[in-house]
Amino acid sequence: MSDKQKKASAYWRENVRYLFLLLSIWFAVSYGAGILFKEALDTIQIGGFKLGFWFAQQGAIYVFVILIFVYVRLMNKLDKKYGYNE
Amino acid sequence: MTVQTWTYILVGITFALYIGIAIWSRAGSTKEFYVAGGGVSPLANGMATAADWMSAASFISMAGIIAFAGYDGSVYLMGWTGGYVLLALLLAPYLRKFGKFTVPDFIGDRYYSKTARIVAVFCALIVSFTYVAGQMRGVGLVFSRFLEVDINTGVIIGMIIVLFYAVLGGMKGITYTQVAQYCVLIFAFMVPAIFISIQMTGNPIPQLGMGSTLNDGSGMYLLDKLDGLSTELGFNEYTDGSKSVTDVFMITLALMVGTAGLPHVIVRFFTVKRVKDARKSAGWALLLIAILYTTAPAVSVFARTNMINTVSDQEYASMPAWFKTWEKTKLITFEDKNGDGKIQYVADAKQNELTVDNDIMVLANPEIANLPSWVIALVAAGALAAALSTAAGLLLVISASVSHDLIKKVFKPDISEKGELLAARLSAVVAVVIAGYFGINPPGFVAAVVALAFGLAAASFFPAIVLGIFYKKMNKEGAIAGMVIGISLMIFYMLKFKFGIFDGGKSAVAGLQKDWWFGISPEGFGSIAMLVNFVVSIVILQFTPAPPEDVQEIVEDIRIPSGAGQAVDH
Numbered sequence: 001m002s003d004k005q006k007k008a009s010a011y012w013r014e015n016v017r018y019l020f021l022l023l024s025i026w027f028a029v030s031y032g033a034g035i036l037f038k039e040a041l042d043t044i045q046i047g048g049f050k051l052g053f054w055f056a057q058q059g060a061i062y063v064f065v066i067l068i069f070v071y072v073r074l075m076n077k078l079d080k081k082y083g084y085n086e
Numbered sequence: 087m088t089v090q091t092w093t094y095i096l097v098g099i100t101f102a103l104y105i106g107i108a109i110w111s112r113a114g115s116t117k118e119f120y121v122a123g124g125g126v127s128p129l130a131n132g133m134a135t136a137a138d139w140m141s142a143a144s145f146i147s148m149a150g151i152i153a154f155a156g157y158d159g160s161v162y163l164m165g166w167t168g169g170y171v172l173l174a175l176l177l178a179p180y181l182r183k184f185g186k187f188t189v190p191d192f193i194g195d196r197y198y199s200k201t202a203r204i205v206a207v208f209c210a211l212i213v214s215f216t217y218v219a220g221q222m223r224g225v226g227l228v229f230s231r232f233l234e235v236d237i238n239t240g241v242i243i244g245m246i247i248v249l250f251y252a253v254l255g256g257m258k259g260i261t262y263t264q265v266a267q268y269c270v271l272i273f274a275f276m277v278p279a280i281f282i283s284i285q286m287t288g289n290p291i292p293q294l295g296m297g298s299t300l301n302d303g304s305g306m307y308l309l310d311k312l313d314g315l316s317t318e319l320g321f322n323e324y325t326d327g328s329k330s331v332t333d334v335f336m337i338t339l340a341l342m343v344g345t346a347g348l349p350h351v352i353v354r355f356f357t358v359k360r361v362k363d364a365r366k367s368a369g370w371a372l373l374l375i376a377i378l379y380t381t382a383p384a385v386s387v388f389a390r391t392n393m394i395n396t397v398s399d400q401e402y403a404s405m406p407a408w409f410k411t412w413e414k415t416k417l418i419t420f421e422d423k424n425g426d427g428k429i430q431y432v433a434d435a436k437q438n439e440l441t442v443d444n445d446i447m448v449l450a451n452p453e454i455a456n457l458p459s460w461v462i463a464l465v466a467a468g469a470l471a472a473a474l475s476t477a478a479g480l481l482l483v484i485s486a487s488v489s490h491d492l493i494k495k496v497f498k499p500d501i502s503e504k505g506e507l508l509a510a511r512l513s514a515v516v517a518v519v520i521a522g523y524f525g526i527n528p529p530g531f532v533a534a535v536v537a538l539a540f541g542l543a544a545a546s547f548f549p550a551i552v553l554g555i556f557y558k559k560m561n562k563e564g565a566i567a568g569m570v571i572g573i574s575l576m577i578f579y580m581l582k583f584k585f586g587i588f589d590g591g592k593s594a595v596a597g598l599q600k601d602w603w604f605g606i607s608p609e610g611f612g613s614i615a616m617l618v619n620f621v622v623s624i625v626i627l628q629f630t631p632a633p634p635e636d637v638q639e640i641v642e643d644i645r646i647p648s649g650a651g652q653a654v655d656h
Binding site for chain 1: 152157163174296297298308331338372556649
């Protein structure tokens with residue numbers, strides 16, 4: 001394998017690792033907190049919101065937005081590290 | 087001034103603005119027509135994507151659906167936003183690097199096959215046509231209610247406007263009109279929401295107002311109050327659903343994956359300059375969408391509470407003016423079953439005397455809350471912006487599929503640049519006319535099919551694109567078989583359980599519910615069809631030859647972000 005290819009596959013591995021991490025959070029806040037564990041979380045009340053209901057109708061969406069911007073930052077850094085930035 | 091005068095003024099101004107932008111941003115080349123020249127800034131593209139995405143369904147119907155479904159409505163909130171995470175992380179950057187004009191372009195090149203391209207075109211056309219017909223209907227609805235013209239005249243006016251700027255400006259015209267339309271629609275959605283939030287809870291931020299205490303001195307939380315009212319009338323608790331956990335899970339997944347697979351959304355990411363711009367504009371798009379999507383559930387809570395308070399057990403004769411106006415459109419109906427002159431609004435169908443269409447909650451909300459006329463007119467202008475921007479984006483996908491993917495790539499490869507541009511414009515005209523026809527003569531199933539368009543996109547495009555990027559060895563046989571079987575299975579399930587085709591028609595649908603596979607509704611079945619697509623693709627791959635070396639090199643190349651340049655001319 002040439003150096004160029006080695007670099008490319010190292011970059012790709014790190015990228016995929018980020019994806020796993022971010023998508024686990026994506027899954028946890030929506031399918032986890034908003035659906036599968038909704039009942040249990042609903043026993044906790046914050047202000048007028050039951051927590052599970054809040055995740056399903058508000059919280060998950062805020063986390064989604066944050067996830068994409070975190071991804072943008074992580075990838076911009078990664079691009080720089082491997083010299084793929086432009 | 088009356089609501090109608092205000093509506094004429096606001097709709098007139100916004101339409102003039104859209105037309106002005108269209109004239110200023112005419113497309114001169116196919117590249118400008120398909121991808122706006124490829125130099126749109128991330129923020130502008132984010133705004134355009136948000137407007138492209140938020141259709142009449144998001145603006146008019148969603149808050150209304152949630153108002154009646156309560157927690158069950160969360161599937162739309164999570165499904166239609168969570169898809170952007172998939173889009174940003176799994177698709178947009180790589181498709182931008184690939185750098186062509188359309189989604190079938192990617193499928194056709196990545197799977198080195200004309201058949202794959204044609205299958206993709208076919209899927210794109212099914213998805214886009216079902217979707218666009220619903221938008222034209224939304225335009226007609228707004229015109230008929232607020233400007234009191236015939237619903238068909240409304241559709242035709244909408245057609246002419248869209249035709250004008252989509253045909254003239256192509257993607258370039260659409261992009262900049264969508265930026266304007268985003269501003270109009272978000273302003274129109276937020277103003278009444280803020281007004282009503284202050285009115286009911288004293289909190290100007292609707293997202294917080296939803297979880298605050300009521301303004302009436304009782305010190306009771308709004309959501310608790312609504313839960314109480316709902317159970318009193320025999321409905322489920324608002325914050326608790328009636329759908330099974332499995333079904334909620336599957337519908338959310340189908341909507342998320344479907345969102346990520348919608349061609350008119352994906353194609354927006356071809357219009358930015360670099361891969362990093364594609365990532366960033368996905369972030370902007372979701373942020374701008376989230377403003378509406380986190381406000382909508384608050385609007386639902388306000389609207390439902392207000393409505394119950396206004397109508398429940400009140401004299402029919404004392405109903406406010408808005409009630410009578412909406413009755414005329416047949417979207418509110420009242421039948422005094424027990425003859426006491428009062429409105430009984432309860433869960434039990436035998437005693438319930440009032441039916442309220444989902445679609446009027448957002449439109450009627452400002453009237454129910456007694457807001458000034460200009461706010462009511464603003465909502466009409468916002469709804470039109472939402473419907474027109476989505477319709478235009480879809481029409482572009484349809485016209486590019488025909489002129490670029492079919493004519494240029496399959497039937498007449500030697501067509502000149504000028505010829506292709508003309509073909510693109512002509513196919514946009516034909517598409518508008520067909521969409522308008524379905525808007526005027528809705529084939530009964532439009533609304534149902536719009537929801538299922540996501541299932542169709544999830545079952546066809548998503549797996550083929552993701553495998554194309556993340557699985558270098560995926561070959562054409564696997565991908566084509568996956569797409570064909572995925573979309574066929576989805577269509578079969580739809581026909582069987584949504585339209586009852588094999589069991590004697592629509593009337594049989596309710597009785598078939600117990601036969602749903604794994605208890606999954608047709609709306610959620612896209613998730614299963616998607617999994618089947620993945621499995622079929624991978625199994626077929628084991629028995630067929632690996633893709634050629636140069637294709638595997640393409641895959642390696644799209645994984646590296648640098649050097650995207652402009653969308654490649656070809």
